[in-house]
Amino acid sequence: EPEVTQTPSHQVTQMGQEVILRCVPISNHLYFYWYRQILGQKVEFLVSFYNNEISEKSEIFDDQFSVERPDGSNFTLKIRSTKLEDSAMYFCASNRRGMNTEAFFGQGTRLTVV
Amino acid sequence: AQSVTQLDSHVSVSEGTPVLLRCNYSSSYSPSLFWYVQHPNKGLQLLLKYTSAATLVKGINGFEAEFKKSETSFHLTKPSAHMSDAAEYFCVVTPYNQGGKLIFGQGTELSVKP
16 A cells, blocks of 8 residues: 655754655655644644645744655655754655545654754 | 634543544534544554545544534544554544645544553
């Protein structure tokens, strides 16, 4: 069964460093998403991506964040200068249709900023 | 604005007894609603979905949910809990025809006692 894969599963970084979280969405999916879950809090939408551009982003997704689909299979989230409060589980998701349909999630990357 | 409220942060049941996880939604339009499950150290897995077809929706592992528009509810039930059902459950809404982002409830942690 096709699945969304994320690497690494756990990343520890120093405050101020750049990190790149990687995702391989399901191959015939067209819409891609990043969500995050700070420990003990709800899962929050960060950004959606379709046709090589951001289609929607939340207030959380400020200039420190960027997304890219560099090669037609990977979908990456970059945090330019990490802060302590960026520590969270980051989930990548994808789907075929975008609207009114479920998303398929990866297992997440736990980012710890020290 | 669309939102979901999960009325219980933690539910504890005995193995073999019924499970009820409560969810109320707020949406200006006909929403699509989902329940996702997250087992420890695993990703988010879709349990079931409502997308304006039958109001009683059956999902995996014996779970089902009923969409009640008059009560703006989408409660998750299972007739008989199994130990393997212990996990975090999320009620999720995606606003109709407004893009693919998902809005998560706060989550309900289900414990199953032997």
